[in-house]
Amino acid sequence: MRQTGRTAASTRGVFLIFCVAVLWARPSNAQSPPYERTFAQSKVQVEKTLKQLQPSASGRLPALDGFTNPGDRPMDRFQRAYYQCVVQVSSTPSGGALVRVGAKITAWYSDPVPSKSGYQALPSNGRLETDFLDRLEDALGGKAPSVVNVPASSASAQLKNKPDSSAPAISAPMPSGVPASSMPISSERAASLATQKAVADKHMEELRREAKSLEEILHNQAHPNNLVAVKKSGIPVLVSPMEGARVLFLATAEDEYEILDSNPNWVHVRISGLSRGWIRRSGVEMPGPSASAVAPVDGSRTANTEPFQVKGEQIATFPGNWEPLQGKTVKILTIQEAGNLSGSRAKLEFAKSVFDQEYSELKQSSTTVAGVVLIFDSEDGGLAAATLPALQQWKAGTLSDQAFWLRCYFDPPEAFISRTPQ
Numbered sequence: 049m050r051q052t053g054r055t056a057a058s059t060r061g062v063f064l065i066f067c068v069a070v071l072w073a074r075p076s077n078a079q080s081p082p083y084e085r086t087f088a089q090s091k092v093q094v095e096k097t098l099k100q101l102q103p104s105a106s107g108r109l110p111a112l113d114g115f116t117n118p119g120d121r122p123m124d125r126f127q128r129a130y131y132q133c134v135v136q137v138s139s140t141p142s143g144g145a146l147v148r149v150g151a152k153i154t155a156w157y158s159d160p161v162p163s164k165s166g167y168q169a170l171p172s173n174g175r176l177e178t179d180f181l182d183r184l185e186d187a188l189g190g191k192a193p194s195v196v197n198v199p200a201s202s203a204s205a206q207l208k209n210k211p212d213s214s215a216p217a218i219s220a221p222m223p224s225g226v227p228a229s230s231m232p233i234s235s236e237r238a239a240s241l242a243t244q245k246a247v248a249d250k251h252m253e254e255l256r257r258e259a260k261s262l263e264e265i266l267h268n269q270a271h272p273n274n275l276v277a278v279k280k281s282g283i284p285v286l287v288s289p290m291e292g293a294r295v296l297f298l299a300t301a302e303d304e305y306e307i308l309d310s311n312p313n314w315v316h317v318r319i320s321g322l323s324r325g326w327i328r329r330s331g332v333e334m335p336g337p338s339a340s341a342v343a344p345v346d347g348s349r350t351a352n353t354e355p356f357q358v359k360g361e362q363i364a365t366f367p368g369n370w371e372p373l374q375g376k377t378v379k380i381l382t383i384q385e386a387g388n389l390s391g392s393r394a395k396l397e398f399a400k401s402v403f404d405q406e407y408s409e410l411k412q413s414s415t416t417v418a419g420v421v422l423i424f425d426s427e428d429g430g431l432a433a434a435t436l437p438a439l440q441q442w443k444a445g446t447l448s449d450q451a452f453w454l455r456c457y458f459d460p461p462e463a464f465i466s467r468t469p470q
Contacts, residue, residue, distance in 0.1 A: 082150035083177035086140055089188050094145040095137055097187045104183060106132040109153070110251040114243040116153050116170040129155035131172075133180050147184060151176040175243055276315055276332040278303040283332070285325040288413035289314035290379065292363055296325050307335075311405060312357040356398045357386040359425070366421060370457040372435050376418035379406065385426045395424060396464045399432045400449070407439040430463030432456060 087094055109115060109129040136148040151172040159165045278299040286293040289311070296319070305317035305327070314326050315334075360382040366373040367380070381402065399422050406420045419435040434456045442452040458464045 082134075082136070082148045083174060083181065084146060084148045085181045085185070086144055086146050087185070087188060088142075088144045090143060091137055091139045091145040094147060094184070094188070097184060098135060098137065098147075101180070101183055101187060105135065105180065106130070109155075109247075111247050112153070112155060112170070113250070114173075114247055115175050116173055121157065125158045126155040126168075126170075127158065129153065129170075131176050133176060135180075147181065149177040149180050151180075179244070273335045274307050275304045276307055276317060276327070276334055278305075278327070278332055280331075283327060285317070285319065285327055287325065288415070289316070289326040289409050290363070290413050290415055291361060293326070293413060293415065299327065299331075310334075312359075313361060355386060355394050356383045356424070356426075358382070358402065359384045363415065363417065366419070366433070367423075368421075368431065368433070368457070368459065370433060373419050373421075373433055373457070377416075378419045378421050378433070379410070379415075379417045380421045380423060381406070383422055383424050383426075392462070392464050395430060396453075399464065403434055403439060404443070407436075407443055410436070424463070428463055431459040432464060 089097075107130070109131055112123060112126055112129050115131070130153070132152045132154075134150045134152070138146045138148075140146050153170040153172050153176070154167050155170060157165060157168045278301055281298070281301045283299045284295045285297055285299055287296055288294075305319060305325075307315060308318055308324065309316035310329065313329055315329050315332055316324065316326055319325050358381050362380050363377060364380055366376055366378045368374070383398070383402070402422055403420060410417065410420075417436065419433055420439065421431065421433045424430045424432075434452075438447065438452060438455045441447045442449075447455070453465075
């Protein structure tokens with residue numbers, strides 16, 4: 049019973065290929081007459097080959113030029129053009145197959161009156177039908193014995209007027225030793241290929257112009273010079289500029305944040321709104337030379353104008369025998385030379401700026417330390433230390449610079465005090 053149903057379905061001789069569903073916004077009589085071509089292969093074989101060509105039976109047209117005639121409607125008002133081929137196969141008396149192809153073309157028409165805009169059907173000029181028949185012919189392995197690229201009504205009339213419609217079709221034998229690809233191409237096929245190439249070239253030219261326009265936009269777009277970019281994912285954003293400080297979150301690669309302040313080791317950034325955070329300077333890409341013009345919000349030191357740079361910091365026990373800090377937890381900063389200026393005066397001035405900056409940061413941090421220690425990793429070396437109470441009194445103005453230095457620890461003293469004001 050199932051086999052009988054298949055045979056009945058096969059004998060109906062209708063094979064439809066639908067790949068793209070198109071909304072027909074308006075009824076139209078722009079339907080073009082179908083085109084026919086006969087093939088020596090059987091109907092079953094042709095239908096099997098058509099299934100392989102199904103994806104090419106419908107799709108989007110990059111342009112309408114060469115495929116339709118819009119009449120008195122401006123071509124540039126049509127957008128989003130689609131085509132759909134309807135294929136019908138029937139057996140011929142000679143045992144071959146007659147393939148009939150009709151193409152529907154629709155495109156969105158932008159009317160000056162918005163209420164009249166919508167998808168409209170356009171007449172096919174036969175290129176789509178001919179192209180599809182050419183692809184079918186190639187897939188069947190050679191040229192058809194009888195090629196009829198005319199409307200179906202004319203083709204049917206010609207078939208009826210043949211004196212012997214039952215005679216088998218005879219195809220001319222191909223010369224021995226000559227590959228099929230070297231045989232002459234029909235003028236219709238050549239015109240079809242030329243049209244496809246022209247459409248493809250036009251589409252590529254439009255893409256090139258669009259790409260060039262985007263490149264110009266990107267080139268001319270000014271990028272803010274007060275943003276830092278995170279180098280890689282997983283960089284921690286801390287609540288304060290100190291090792292061991294609480295982590296707010298882990299940044300993602302290429303995240304950008306506004307610079308509020310910076311020093312040789314840390315960058316103070318605005319996360320969003322009133323939210324702030326600190327990121328290791330080594331974990332971000334600083335902006336160009338203009339970044340040095342970003343003024344710190346609290347007047348702190350910058351890396352580009354100092355003879356020294358802070359290269360490391362840690363929270364540890366005081367590494368000396370000075371009684372005010374002996375055995376206590378302190379913040380230790382390692383400092384290296386970065387410029388040509390050196391000597392005790394330059395070292396003392398830099399120590400002053402570091403003490404100033406570190407006290408401001410310690411006030412914002414939840415970490416409790418007894419003081420700040422600076423270790424100079426340079427040729428003449430040196431260690432400077434200050435207790436937190438002394439820093440507090442100095443910043444409050446109850447201690448002058450000279451009185452503050454007298455309450456600090458220097459080792460060796462001559463590395464800092466040779467030109468200290470008396």
